[in-house]
Amino acid sequence: xxxxxxxxxxxxxxxxxxxxxxxxxxxxxxxxxxxxxxxxxxxxxxxxxxxxxxxxxxxxxxxxxxxxxxxxxxxxxxxxxxxxxxxxxxxxxxxxxxxxxxxxxxxxxxxxxxxxxxxxxxxxxxxxxxxxxxxxxxxxxxxxxxxxxxxxxxxxxxxxxxxxxxxxxxxxxxxxxxxxxxxxxxxxxxxxxxxxxxxxxxxxxxxxxxxxxxxxxxxxxxxxxxxxxxxxxxxxxxxxxxxxxxxxxxxxxxxxxxxxxxxxxxxxxxxxxxxxxxxxxxxxxxxxxxxxxxxxxxxxxxxxxxxxxxxxxxxxxxxxxxxxxxxxxxxxxxxxxxxxxxxxxxxxxxxxxxxxxxxxxxxxxxxxxxxxxxxxxxxxxxxxxxxxxxxxxxxxxxxxxxxxxxxxxxxxxxxxxxxxxxxxxxxxxxxxxxxxxxxxxxxxxxxxxxxxxxxxxxxxxxxxxxxxxxxxxxxxxxxxxxxxxxxxxxxxxxxxxxxxxxxxxxxxxxxxxxxxxxxxxxxxxxxxxxxxxxxxxxxxxxxxxxxxxxxxxxxxxxxxxxxxxxxxxxxxxxxxxxxxxxxxxxxxxxxxxxxxxxxxxxxxxxxxxxxxxxxxxxxxxxxxxxxxxxxxxxxxxxxxxxxxxxxxxxxxxxxxxxxxxxxxxxxxxxxxxxxxxxxxxxxxxxxxxxxxxxxxxxxxxxxxxxxxxxxxxxxxxxxxxxxxxxxxxxxxxxxxxxxxxxxxxxxxxxxxxxxxxxxxxxxxxxxxxxxxxxxxxx
Numbered sequence: 001x002x003x004x005x006x007x008x009x010x011x012x013x014x015x016x017x018x019x020x021x022x023x024x025x026x027x028x029x030x031x032x033x034x035x036x037x038x039x040x041x042x043x044x045x046x047x048x049x050x051x052x053x054x055x056x057x058x059x060x061x062x063x064x065x066x067x068x069x070x071x072x073x074x075x076x077x078x079x080x081x082x083x084x085x086x087x088x089x090x091x092x093x094x095x096x097x098x099x100x101x102x103x104x105x106x107x108x109x110x111x112x113x114x115x116x117x118x119x120x121x122x123x124x125x126x127x128x129x130x131x132x133x134x135x136x137x138x139x140x141x142x143x144x145x146x147x148x149x150x151x152x153x154x155x156x157x158x159x160x161x162x163x164x165x166x167x168x169x170x171x172x173x174x175x176x177x178x179x180x181x182x183x184x185x186x187x188x189x190x191x192x193x194x195x196x197x198x199x200x201x202x203x204x205x206x207x208x209x210x211x212x213x214x215x216x217x218x219x220x221x222x223x224x225x226x227x228x229x230x231x232x233x234x235x236x237x238x239x240x241x242x243x244x245x246x247x248x249x250x251x252x253x254x255x256x257x258x259x260x261x262x263x264x265x266x267x268x269x270x271x272x273x274x275x276x277x278x279x280x281x282x283x284x285x286x287x288x289x290x291x292x293x294x295x296x297x298x299x300x301x302x303x304x305x306x307x308x309x310x311x312x313x314x315x316x317x318x319x320x321x322x323x324x325x326x327x328x329x330x331x332x333x334x335x336x337x338x339x340x341x342x343x344x345x346x347x348x349x350x351x352x353x354x355x356x357x358x359x360x361x362x363x364x365x366x367x368x369x370x371x372x373x374x375x376x377x378x379x380x381x382x383x384x385x386x387x388x389x390x391x392x393x394x395x396x397x398x399x400x401x402x403x404x405x406x407x408x409x410x411x412x413x414x415x416x417x418x419x420x421x422x423x424x425x426x427x428x429x430x431x432x433x434x435x436x437x438x439x440x441x442x443x444x445x446x447x448x449x450x451x452x453x454x455x456x457x458x459x460x461x462x463x464x465x466x467x468x469x470x471x472x473x474x475x476x477x478x479x480x481x482x483x484x485x486x487x488x489x490x491x492x493x494x495x496x497x498x499x500x501x502x503x504x505x506x507x508x509x510x511x512x513x514x515x516x517x518x519x520x521x522x523x524x525x526x527x528x529x530x531x532x533x534x535x536x537x538x539x540x541x542x543x544x545x546x547x548x549x550x551x552x553x554x555x556x557x558x559x560x561x562x563x564x565x566x567x568x569x570x571x572x573x574x575x576x577x578x579x580x581x582x583x584x585x586x587x588x589x590x591x592x593x594x595x596x597x598x599x600x601x602x603x604x605x606x607x608x609x610x611x612x613x614x615x616x617x618x619x620x621x622x623x624x625x626x627x628x629x630x631x632x633x634x635x636x637x638x639x640x641x642x643x644x645x646x647x648x649x650x651x652x653x654x655x656x657x658x659x660x661x662x663x664x665x666x667x668x669x670x671x672x673x674x675x676x677x678x679x680x681x682x683x684x685x686x687x688x689x690x691x692x693x694x695x696x697x698x699x700x701x702x703x704x705x706x707x708x709x710x711x712x713x714x715x716x717x718x719x720x721x722x723x724x725x726x727x728x729x730x731x732x733x734x735x736x737x738x739x740x741x742x743x744x745x746x747x748x749x750x751x752x753x754x755x756x757x758x759x760x761x762x763x764x765x766x767x768x769x770x771x772x773x774x775x776x777x778x
Contacts, residue, residue, distance in 0.1 A: 001080075005073075006073075008034060018043065018074055021208065023162075023163065023180075023183040024182055024183060025043075025114060025181075026182045029043060029113075030042075031088045031112070033086070034082065036086055037084055039083075040052060040068075040082075041073075042093060043076075043078050044077045044108075045077040046100070047079070047096065048097060049095075050069075050095050051068065051069050051096075052081060052083065053092050053094045053109070055149070056090060068083055069081070092109055092112070093111075095108040095110065110195060111150045113195060116147045116148060116150070116193040119139070119193070120139050120156060120187075122185075124136075125185065125189065128187065128403055129187060131406075133407065134403075134410055134468065136221075137408070140156045140157060140189070140220075140221040141155075141220075142197075142219060142223065144235060151196070152197050153193070153197035154192075155167045155181070155193070155219075156189055156191040156221075157205050158375075159188065159371035160187075161188075161373045162207045162208065162371040162372060163209055165207050166179050166205070166206040167179045167181060167192055167194060167203055168206045169202055170201040171201050176208075180192075199235050199236060202226060202233070203219070203232060204218055204233060204365070205217045205218075205219065207371060209371065215364070216365060217366070218322060219233040220325075220370070221325050222323055222325060223236040224236035224333065225322070225328075226329060228314070228329075228330070233326070234326075236333070238335070238415060241342075243338070243417065245417060248346065248348065252472070253471030255301075255350065256301070256419060256473055257471055259638065261634040262301050262350075263302070263583040263584075263628070264352065264585070265294075265298070265302070265303050265587065266541075267291070267587040268597075269308065269331055270330065270599060271602050280330065282331065284336040284339060285332065285336050285339050285340065287331065287340065288340045288343040288344065291344065295344075298590065298620060298621045299621055299625045300624060302351065302420070303350070304352040304353075304420075304422060305351065305354060306318050306319075307321060307353070308328055308331075308337065309321045309327065309328065309355075310327070310328045311328065312363055314599050319356055320360070320361040320389075321360060321361075322365070322366045322367075324404075324408045325408060338416060338417075341416055341417050345417065350419040350420065351420075352418070352420035352422055352473065352475065353420070353421055353422065354422050355421045355423055356425070357394065357423060357424075357457075358393070358426070359386045359391040359392060359394070359425070359428070362391065368392055374395070376392075376401050377393060377395055378393060380442065383395075383441075387436055388428075396429075396451070396454045396456070402453075402457040413465070413469050419472060420497075421474055422500075423474070423477065423496075424477050425477060426477055427479045427480045429451060429455075431449050431480070432450070458495075459489055461474075462494065462496060463495060466495070473497045474495065475496060475498045475539065476494070476500065479503075486498060486499050486536045486537040487536075498537050498538065498539045498582060499539065500541050500584075501538040501539060501541065503528075503529060504529040504581070505540070505541055505543075507525040507526070507528055508526065510522070510525055512675075513558070513559060514559065515559045516676050516734070517677065519654045520651045520652050526656065526675065527648045534638060539581055539582040539583070540583055540584065541584040542576070542584070542589060544597065546586070547588075547593075548596060553588075553589065553593045553597070554569060554572070554592075554593075555569050560677075564734075564735060566616065566704055567699070570619055570703055570704070570735075570737075571674075571736060571737050573590075573616075573620055574623065574698045575673055577624075577627050578633065578671045582637075583627065585620070590616065590617055591604060591605075591613050592607065592616040593607065594607075615702065615703040615704025615705070616704060623696070630667070631662035631667045632660040632667045633669065636661060642661050643659070645658050646670070646684045646686065647685070654675040655672070655673060655682055655732075656672075668687075668688065669739055669741055669742065670692055671737065671738070672730045672737070673737040674736055676734060678734055679732065679734055681732075682730050683719070683721050683730075684729075685721040685727050686727060686728055689753070690743055690744045690745050691714065691744075691745065692728050692740040693740060693741045694738055694741075695739055695741045696739040697709040697710065697736060698736045698738075699736035708733035709731075709738075714740065715728075716728055718757070
């Protein structure tokens with residue numbers, strides 16, 4: 001090495017780089033101006049020779065570009081050269097390695113990772129530190145781009161307590177010494193642009209912490225990952241997909257918000273289509289048309305996908321997430337998942353994604369102890385360890401952690417066009433003592449058990465979601481009496497659009513499991529849901545949680561012989577679809593599946609060929625159609641005026657009757673349900689005189705029933721019943737439900753009714769039919 005070059009070397013800092021403990025390698029590596037010349041330094045461990053090669057040959061100005069050999073400054077592989085130029089023309093390194101015991105002699109041509117300026121600004125860092133950088137996923141992670149003529153990938157990761165962070169991957173032989181990253185101020189963010197790192201390359205971050213421990217972590221913001229059991233992140237470019245769902249997105253708010261009819265098909269993608277020979281899973285693109293065909297056939301409005309974010313364990317069904325910003329590689333690439341959502345939107349089907357901000361797994365390559373400290377989780381296990389699932393709990397009070405989660409929900413909405421986010425396990429987030437005994441939890445600053453930081457994070461997310469993406473649903477799986485889950489943020493609520501009605505589900509399933517002979521003692525469990533029906537905006541659910549882990553299927557929960565089980569199941573679906581609230585049913589239950597679901601098996605599609613099962617499937621299809629076509633079942637769904645009991649007190653007879661109403665009086669349906677094990681002729685009061693036409697009966701032969709239906713139109717009789725002046729009598733088989741449509745009298749019919757009353761000297765009751773009312777007044 002020349003004496004001049006030797007004097008320019010900063011040996012203490014060079015040692016920091018060669019020992020792989022540097023958090024600002026750009027200070028030395030790359031080109032740096034030295035008077036009228038450029039000092040270029042590079043570190044290629046184990047290299048024998050490095051040459052600066054100009055990308056463009058020939059004469060530039062007065063200088064003729066010739067390759068510049070670099071001098072070996074340190075035998076560890078540290079090279080330097082003094083280039084006779086005031087400015088560097090585009091260049092690359094030619095790195096030569098001699099043969100060793102572990103590798104053949106080879107040459108590597110690569111760009112200089114240390115000649116580029118940061119792509120993260122001071123504003124980015126400040127917003128991230130404050131927890132309000134809602135597109136931080138566009139800065140952190142791995143982003144293919146071109147910088148100063150170099151094609152490569154920009155990497156950035158938050159690891160404030162690491163001594164050194166490197167990017168390792170297919171592009172550098174997984175050697176953590178080569179691409180050490182730069183720390184940006186006191187932000188805790190490390191960044192580096194690596195020329196030649198391409199889409200499809202696998203990578204991880206190598207972190208070195210105080211004490212010398214070095215380990216690998218997957219990218220928390222990575223957009224793709226290897227298929228399990230491999231654990232590396234994968235460089236992906238998600239910028240260029242050509243979406244074709246503008247029309248759907250424009251109408252989305254009207255389609256699913258307010259009191260629009262929402263009937264959700266909850267599904268696990270791996271169970272819907274049988275993979276071909278040699279396949280573990282079917283690709284998103286192959287699944288999409290089959291999902292569309294079935295969902296359209298059955299009349300569902302939405303699908304809800306069990307978590308599609310990358311996860312290591314199949315048996316977690318996606319609820320133990322490692323890659324929050326990556327759709328699971330089990331079914332294909334990010335573009336393949338975009339195709340799936342795009343295809344469903346073009347078919348008019350909404351897509352809701354299950355999302356898991358309540359906890360994350362302890363896998364060593366994930367978020368746990370990410371930078372050698374409890375960065376994403378709480379350090380104290382009384383706050384940071386989940387008592388039920390053996391997982392870790394996020395430290396929601398750390399702005400960068402809450403930002404990670406809030407931006408993630410927005411990511412799936414804005415980058416993948418999700419129509420709704422269903423937040424899993426909200427109850428475990430709201431309470432510090434969730435699942436814990438006395439002494440196992442730490443009270444909040446006021447001495448209470450509410451997790452104030454998690455509550456603030458939820459409110460923050462729902463607030464920003466409504467501002468940035470109006471019309472997207474925010475849904476809470478919450479099982480406690482925590483107030484105002486769907487209350488507005490202005491009124492102190494959490495701001496969700498919908499809450500899963502776990503109380504309805506649990507009470508109803510507890511009730512229906514009894515033999516009809518004993519149901520009279522549990523009648524309150526059937527009717528209790530209407531006491532609190534308007535305390536929140538509810539979604540009724542029979543979800544995956546009810547058909548796993550020894551709970552059997554919905555059919556299996558029903559009492560009696562096979563015919564009675566099927567009748568109970570049909571009655572259950574009829575009652576759910578006519579009860580106030582949005583609807584959700586887990587895959588396979590609309591086929592009356594007989595085997596408990598697990599992630600290893602497909603839906604029992606063969607049941608479509610069995611008459612009884614096909615009958616249940618047809619019933620669900622017809623109920624969906626009835627729900628979507630009748631305003632009475634959804635228009636006033638979250639208002640008391642939309643529902644009225646006719647009879648909810650006949651516990652001994654095990655029946656109920658009620659009406660569902662729309663805004664207009666004639667938009668009314670009468671529902672009569674027989675939960676007893678014997679046939680009945682049920683007389684029920686009705687609110688309006690007129691005709692009542694049965695439009696669905698769960699005992700119809702086409703649904704697998706015995707055919708006890710009400711073919712003839714019912715006229716309201718002047719017989720007082722249930723505190724109403726008029727009544728109708730409905731014939732019902734055991735374990736069946738009838739839905740009757742109200743049809744106001746025509747003028748001619750009303751005249752006959754009036755004449756009949758006059759002959760009987762019967763008082764005339766007011767009617768809501770305006771034309772008929774004028775006739776009465778005359």
